[in-house]
Amino acid sequence: MDMPRLPATRDLVLIGGGHAHALVLRKWGMNPLPGARVTVINPGATAPYSGMLPGFVAGHYDRWELDIDLVKLARFAGARVVLGAATGLDLEARVVHVPGRPPIGFDVASVDIGITSDMPALPGFADHAIPAKPLGPFAARWDHYRAGDTPAHVAVIGGGVAGVELILAMAHALKQRRRLAQAHLIDNAQALMAIGTKARARLIQALSEQGVTLHENVEIAGIEADGIRLADTRLIRSDFTTGAAGARPYDWVSETGLALENGFISVDAQLRSSDPAVFATGDCAHLTASPRPKAGVYAVRQAPILYHNLCATMSGHSLRPYRAQKDYLKLISMGDKQALAERFAATWSGPLMWTWKNRIDQSFMQKFRDLPKMEQPELPQPHAQDMQAALGDKPMCGGCGAKIGQPALRAALAPMASTSRSDIEMLPGDDAALLRIGSARQVISTDHLRTLTPDPVMMTRIAANHALGDIWAMGATPQAALASVILPRLSPALQERTLSEIMTTATETMREAGAEIVGGHSSVGDEMTLGFTVTGLCARDPITLAGAQAGDALILTKPIGSGTLMAAEMAGIAHGDDIAAALDLMMMPQGQAAQVLATAHAMTDVTGFGLAGHLMGICDASQVAARLDLSTIPLMKGAASLAKQGVRSSLFPENRAVLPNLPQGNVADLLFDPQTAGGLLAAVAPDQATQLCEALRASGYPAAIIGEMINGPIGISLS
Known part of the structure; x- marks a missing residue:
C-alpha cells in the first residue's frame, strides 16, 4: 500500500x-x-x-x-x-x-x-560610491565600469583584508586593460592590523607592485563626484569608489x-x-x-x-x-593569480597558494552546480498496461503545460458548440461565452492552473491574470470573480496562513483589474491548484477570434517560452534569473494592453495551445491564413537556448501535432510551447500597427509586430 x-x-x-x-x-x-x-x-x-x-x-x-x-x-x-x-x-x-x-x-x-559596507554617515557616499557588500550590486557596477576605455582612477575605503583584496584585484584588472591611471587604498588607522606581521608586510609589498597608493591614518571629509575629499582638504581623484571598511x-x-x-x-x-x-x-x-x-x-x-x-x-x-x-586558514588574493596563506602566524604566498584557494572555492561552488540526482521510484509490479506511456518520460508540467491536449479537448467539447438559450451566445473557438441580460452584455470565462511555483502569492497573481486573459482578449471590462482553491494537506494553522496569502493577493489583483472577488470554493487535494471564474462587461460588441482580415498585422504583447522554461526549471537545468524573469512576465496584467488594442479586428490570449495553436484559432474563425516572421517573435530570456537543447513542455507533442506542416526544431518549436498567463495576440489594421505597438511599449509591454493575415488556404506559414 x-x-x-x-x-x-x-x-x-x-x-x-x-x-x-x-x-x-x-x-x-x-x-x-x-x-x-x-x-x-x-x-x-x-x-x-x-x-x-x-x-x-x-x-x-x-x-x-x-x-x-x-x-x-x-x-x-x-x-x-x-x-x-x-x-x-x-x-x-x-x-x-x-x-x-x-x-x-x-x-x-x-x-x-x-x-553591508554602506557608509550612510559619510557625506556623499550614497551618491558617489558603492559599498562592496552586498556583493550583487557591487559586482554589476564593477562589470560595467571595467568595460570602459578611459583612464581609470579607483579607490577603496577600508584597509582590512577585504579592502586590500579588492584594490589589488581592481588594479590588476585595469592594468591588464591598459587603463589604470591611479589606485588608492584609504584607512583612518594603520592597514591590515588583523593579520600577522609577515603577512602584512607581504601584502603591503603587493600593493606597491600593483601600483596602489596606500593612505593610512587619514580622515575622510566626504565623497565627491570626482573623488574623495580628505579632512585636510586634499582630493584623491576617483571615478570608482567603493567601501570595504568594517561590517555594518x-x-x-x-x-x-x-x-x-x-x-x-x-x-x-x-x-x-x-x-x-x-x-x-x-x-x-x-x-x-x-x-x-x-x-x-x-x-x-x-x-x-x-x-x-x-x-x-x-x-x-x-x-x-x-x-x-580558534583560528582558521586565511587565503588572500593578491590581484594576479597569486595568493597569501596565513594561519597561526605562519605565512606562505605565491601562485601555488592561488591554485589552492581556487580549488577550495570551486569545490564549494560545485556543491550547488551539480546537485545530487534524486532517483525516481520504480513502477509497482505488476501494473496495468500503458502505464509508462501515460506517465511519459518526464514529470508533468505545471501551469498551462498541464492542460488536456487540443485534439482530445475539441472532440469532447464538440457536442457543446451550441446552446438552446437565446440569451447565451457561444463564441466559436473562444473560451468565453456572451450573456445578454436585458440590454447589458456580459462575458464569462473560467480557468485554473496546476501549480508551477510553490509560492501561493506568485501563483495567485499568475492564475488571476491568466483567468482574466479571456476577458481582456474580448475587450470587456473585468467585473466579478469566483475563486477556486485546492490546497495540499496542511495543518489547520497552515491552511489559514496559506489561504490568507492567496485571498489577500487575489483580492488585490482582481481589484487592480477593476473586478471584485464575490465568493468561491475551497477543498483539499494532492497539490495546490488555483482558478477563477470571471465575468466582464462589454460596452460594445466583444472582440472575438472571428473578424481578422487579409492584410491585418499581428501584434503579440508578451514574449513566449514560459512552458519550456518551467519544464527546464523542473528538471533543474534552467538559470534562476531566467525563471524569475519569466515569472515576472506571467504576473504582468494585460488590462492596459487590452485598452490599447480596443480597435483590434480579432484578438485572443496566448495560453496552453501555444502561439501557433491560438493563431490557428483566429485563422479558423476568420477563414483567413496567417504568415509569421519567426525572427520578430519575442522570446523569454533563456528560452531559445533551452529549445536548442531539446527541452520541451509535456504538452508540446500534442500542440505540435495540430500543425505538422510547420518547420520543426529549435526556436520554431517554441511556436507550440504552452504559455501560462501569456500575452494578447491581436489582428489589427495595418495602418495602425506601428502606432499601436509603440503605445504598448510605452505602457511597459515588450510588444512586437510578428506577422500578418493573408489570403490563401486556412493555415499558418513562416517567412
Whole structure:
C-alpha cells in the first residue's frame, strides 16, 4: 500500500540566501524533515559567493561563476523562493515582512542576510560610491565600469583584508586593460592590523607592485563626484569608489526586538537568538559564547549545526552546540593569480597558494552546480498496461503545460458548440461565452492552473491574470470573480496562513483589474491548484477570434517560452534569473494592453495551445491564413537556448501535432510551447500597427509586430 502524502504542519522561513542557508537547502533536498514547509527569502534569484569576488574583480572568473542559483537550489530542496528583501521580523505575530506581498508566517525562522559596507554617515557616499557588500550590486557596477576605455582612477575605503583584496584585484584588472591611471587604498588607522606581521608586510609589498597608493591614518571629509575629499582638504581623484571598511548590520534588524550586540543578532552556542524560534548565522550573527571575526568559513561550518537544530526545533528533539575553531586558514588574493596563506602566524604566498584557494572555492561552488540526482521510484509490479506511456518520460508540467491536449479537448467539447438559450451566445473557438441580460452584455470565462511555483502569492497573481486573459482578449471590462482553491494537506494553522496569502493577493489583483472577488470554493487535494471564474462587461460588441482580415498585422504583447522554461526549471537545468524573469512576465496584467488594442479586428490570449495553436484559432474563425516572421517573435530570456537543447513542455507533442506542416526544431518549436498567463495576440489594421505597438511599449509591454493575415488556404506559414 502506498504511503499517503503527509500534511505540512510547520513553516520554516530562511531569511537571506547566505552561505549557511544555501548549505542547509542542499542538505534539506537530500534529507527533508517530513511535515516541514520551507521558504527562502532573498533579494534576487542568486546569492553571490564572497570567496570568489576578488577573482571576479581581477578578471579571473566570469560573473556567473560567483552565483549560487537559489531558484535551482530551492527546487531541489522542495522549498519556495520569495524574491524580495526582508524589511521586518515581527516576533509577536510570527511573520516576516517583504514589500509588495502579504506577511510571510513562520513557526521557526533563521536569519542569514550578511552585512553591508554602506557608509550612510559619510557625506556623499550614497551618491558617489558603492559599498562592496552586498556583493550583487557591487559586482554589476564593477562589470560595467571595467568595460570602459578611459583612464581609470579607483579607490577603496577600508584597509582590512577585504579592502586590500579588492584594490589589488581592481588594479590588476585595469592594468591588464591598459587603463589604470591611479589606485588608492584609504584607512583612518594603520592597514591590515588583523593579520600577522609577515603577512602584512607581504601584502603591503603587493600593493606597491600593483601600483596602489596606500593612505593610512587619514580622515575622510566626504565623497565627491570626482573623488574623495580628505579632512585636510586634499582630493584623491576617483571615478570608482567603493567601501570595504568594517561590517555594518542591516537597519531593520534593530527593530526586531531580538537581543543585539553592536547591531548584530546575539546567538547562543546553538545559534539561537533571544527568541528560541529564531536562529541566526553568518556575518549578521554575533556568537555570544565565543565571538569570532566576520568570515565566511564560520558560516560554512555552522551550516550542519544549523540544519540539525532547525529540524530539532520543529520535531521536539535536542539541539547541538556549534564549537568554533580558534583560528582558521586565511587565503588572500593578491590581484594576479597569486595568493597569501596565513594561519597561526605562519605565512606562505605565491601562485601555488592561488591554485589552492581556487580549488577550495570551486569545490564549494560545485556543491550547488551539480546537485545530487534524486532517483525516481520504480513502477509497482505488476501494473496495468500503458502505464509508462501515460506517465511519459518526464514529470508533468505545471501551469498551462498541464492542460488536456487540443485534439482530445475539441472532440469532447464538440457536442457543446451550441446552446438552446437565446440569451447565451457561444463564441466559436473562444473560451468565453456572451450573456445578454436585458440590454447589458456580459462575458464569462473560467480557468485554473496546476501549480508551477510553490509560492501561493506568485501563483495567485499568475492564475488571476491568466483567468482574466479571456476577458481582456474580448475587450470587456473585468467585473466579478469566483475563486477556486485546492490546497495540499496542511495543518489547520497552515491552511489559514496559506489561504490568507492567496485571498489577500487575489483580492488585490482582481481589484487592480477593476473586478471584485464575490465568493468561491475551497477543498483539499494532492497539490495546490488555483482558478477563477470571471465575468466582464462589454460596452460594445466583444472582440472575438472571428473578424481578422487579409492584410491585418499581428501584434503579440508578451514574449513566449514560459512552458519550456518551467519544464527546464523542473528538471533543474534552467538559470534562476531566467525563471524569475519569466515569472515576472506571467504576473504582468494585460488590462492596459487590452485598452490599447480596443480597435483590434480579432484578438485572443496566448495560453496552453501555444502561439501557433491560438493563431490557428483566429485563422479558423476568420477563414483567413496567417504568415509569421519567426525572427520578430519575442522570446523569454533563456528560452531559445533551452529549445536548442531539446527541452520541451509535456504538452508540446500534442500542440505540435495540430500543425505538422510547420518547420520543426529549435526556436520554431517554441511556436507550440504552452504559455501560462501569456500575452494578447491581436489582428489589427495595418495602418495602425506601428502606432499601436509603440503605445504598448510605452505602457511597459515588450510588444512586437510578428506577422500578418493573408489570403490563401486556412493555415499558418513562416517567412
